[in-house]
Amino acid sequence: MEMSNHYDAIVIGGGPAGLTAGIYLSRARVRTLILNEGAVGGQMVLTHEIANYPGVESINGYQLANVMKKQAKTFGCDIQSNISIQTLNLEGEIKQVTLTSGKTYTANAVILTPGGRSRTLGVPGEAQFKGRGISYCATCDGDFFTDKEIIVVGGGNSALEEAVSLTKYASKITIVHQFDHFQAFEHAVEEAKANPKIGFIMESKVTAFYGNEKLDAVDITNLKTGRVERFNTDGVFIFIGYVPNTDFLKGKIELNQWGEMVVNADMETNVKGVFGAGDSIAKKYRQVTTAVGEATVAALAASNYIHQLKTEKNKLVIEAN
Amino acid sequence: MLYTNLNHIETAGQHAKVINENENVMVCCGRMGPMCIPVYGIMEDLEDEYSHVKFFDMEFDNPEAHVIRNLPEVRGFMGIPFTIYYKNGKVVKATSSIQTRDQVTSILNQEFGQPVNA
Numbered sequence: 001m002e003m004s005n006h007y008d009a010i011v012i013g014g015g016p017a018g019l020t021a022g023i024y025l026s027r028a029r030v031r032t033l034i035l036n037e038g039a040v041g042g043q044m045v046l047t048h049e050i051a052n053y054p055g056v057e058s059i060n061g062y063q064l065a066n067v068m069k070k071q072a073k074t075f076g077c078d079i080q081s082n083i084s085i086q087t088l089n090l091e092g093e094i095k096q097v098t099l100t101s102g103k104t105y106t107a108n109a110v111i112l113t114p115g116g117r118s119r120t121l122g123v124p125g126e127a128q129f130k131g132r133g134i135s136y137c138a139t140c141d142g143d144f145f146t147d148k149e150i151i152v153v154g155g156g157n158s159a160l161e162e163a164v165s166l167t168k169y170a171s172k173i174t175i176v177h178q179f180d181h182f183q184a185f186e187h188a189v190e191e192a193k194a195n196p197k198i199g200f201i202m203e204s205k206v207t208a209f210y211g212n213e214k215l216d217a218v219d220i221t222n223l224k225t226g227r228v229e230r231f232n233t234d235g236v237f238i239f240i241g242y243v244p245n246t247d248f249l250k251g252k253i254e255l256n257q258w259g260e261m262v263v264n265a266d267m268e269t270n271v272k273g274v275f276g277a278g279d280s281i282a283k284k285y286r287q288v289t290t291a292v293g294e295a296t297v298a299a300l301a302a303s304n305y306i307h308q309l310k311t312e313k314n315k316l317v318i319e320a321n
Numbered sequence: 322m323l324y325t326n327l328n329h330i331e332t333a334g335q336h337a338k339v340i341n342e343n344e345n346v347m348v349c350c351g352r353m354g355p356m357c358i359p360v361y362g363i364m365e366d367l368e369d370e371y372s373h374v375k376f377f378d379m380e381f382d383n384p385e386a387h388v389i390r391n392l393p394e395v396r397g398f399m400g401i402p403f404t405i406y407y408k409n410g411k412v413v414k415a416t417s418s419i420q421t422r423d424q425v426t427s428i429l430n431q432e433f434g435q436p437v438n439a
């Protein structure tokens with residue numbers, strides 16, 4: 001193994017948590033590599049305006065991500081984005097990551113910050129009509145549906161708030177929700193119910209998408225009766241929550257029933273030398289500030305772990321001589 | 322304004338010049354939103370590796386972007402970004418909405434060839 005492929009620490013995920021870990025570790029002269037699957041910045045770059053990051057009055061998520069990236073690089077952190085991990089071995093003192101490009105990297109410690117993503121329905125036709133009638137972003141695509149009749153899927157705050165915002169464009173909106181009640185805050189429910197453009201189909205799921213060049217119709221299945229009805233529509237917006245990006249960690253570290261990483265107060269997972277931070281850990285509040293705070297703890301704990309590991313090794317070498 | 326690190330196309334004239342003077346061109350036409358930013362990021366990453374392709378972005382709400390919005394190839398598109406691949410000035414492929422790195426590289430490899438050092 002070439003020495004240049006060995007790092008003191010590897011951070012998996014380059015959102016605010018991963019970048020913060022990179023900043024702290026590199027500044028402490030811990031040789032660090034960040035491996036990130038998507039665009040550097042994670043979900044933060046998807047945010048038009050971050051108005052609640054202390055010390056910065058208001059900033060676009062993309063710009064904040066670029067500043068964090070620059071900070072990490074300035075301290076000597078290596079960053080690789082748009083990579084894909086093929087195999088990951090977290091056992092033992094030397095952890096190993098192999099990318100689909102064939103490159104392999106090793107490290108003494110790993111910090112896992114893979115964050116989360118929007119949940120998809122996973123039903124037939126969803127991939128085919130993405131961008132051709134199916135959307136996951138009201139502010140991005142709302143204007144394509146001016147004077148059109150559309151469906152919003154979901155029953156949380158995002159679904160109801162985005163449905164109300166889409167009434168600026170659409171002539172009619174039908175909210176399809178799987179339960180007989182909404183999970184959203186009462187004020188969001190009331191606002192949606194009071195809007196004359198919004199109708200509701202409860203205890204039902206969208207189970208298939210149909211069309212040719214673009215989406216024309218969906219199947220809606222009533223979960224109580226099992227009856228399936230074809231429903232003509234020009235578009236479907238899907239807001240059914242977030243899932244942690246932890247599929248690749250199954251069987252490698254402890255995850256809870258929702259797939260979230262279980263960590264202690266020092267952000268350690270159940271595997272020695274492996275730490276977790278950010279949106280993908282088991283917690284209640286998911287914000288840039290919380291991700292950054294947890295990553296700070298993870299980086300300091302990892303730094304300490306690496307230092308101890310090296311000190312013990314040196315002691316053994318001295319004793320052997 | 323698109324504040325990416327890509328080269329920007331601002332006018333229809335510049336668009337015509339870019340696609341006619343370069344053999345292989347990829348243009349991502351979008352906004353600074355969650356579906357578009359990941360595609361710009363992928364393009365920024367690929368710029369060095371795919372030196373035989375020119376990468377540009379164009380703002381979707383720029384009136385001059387009619388050169389992309391009105392292409393026959395984007396009929397039925399209802400999600401930004403509209404990403405267009407041109408070979409010798411002709412559209413060879415167009416995609417709607419967010420794409421993964423694998424989806425982008427597979428189109429680049431198929432339409433323009435793999436990078437020489439791949």
Ligand SMILES: Cc1cc2nc3c(=O)[nH]c(=O)nc-3n(C[C@H](O)[C@H](O)[C@H](O)COP(=O)(O)OP(=O)(O)OC[C@H]3O[C@@H](n4cnc5c(N)ncnc54)[C@H](O)[C@@H]3O)c2cc1C
Nearest residue numbers: 013015016017037038042043114115116278279286287288
């Ligand atoms: C639309 C929207 C608006 C928001 N607005 C705000 C706001 O105003 N204020 C606020 O504080 N918070 C806001 N948030 C929440 C905030 O963005 C998140 O809490 C924060 O980004 C979490 O950071 P993270 O680093 O844990 O994860 P993420 O930001 O999700 O980053 C994780 C990174 O890891 C990468 N990754 C995933 N899997 C792998 C893998 N297997 N290998 C390598 N890399 C991988 C991902 O591609 C991503 O780049 C918003 C979120 C969204 C979606």
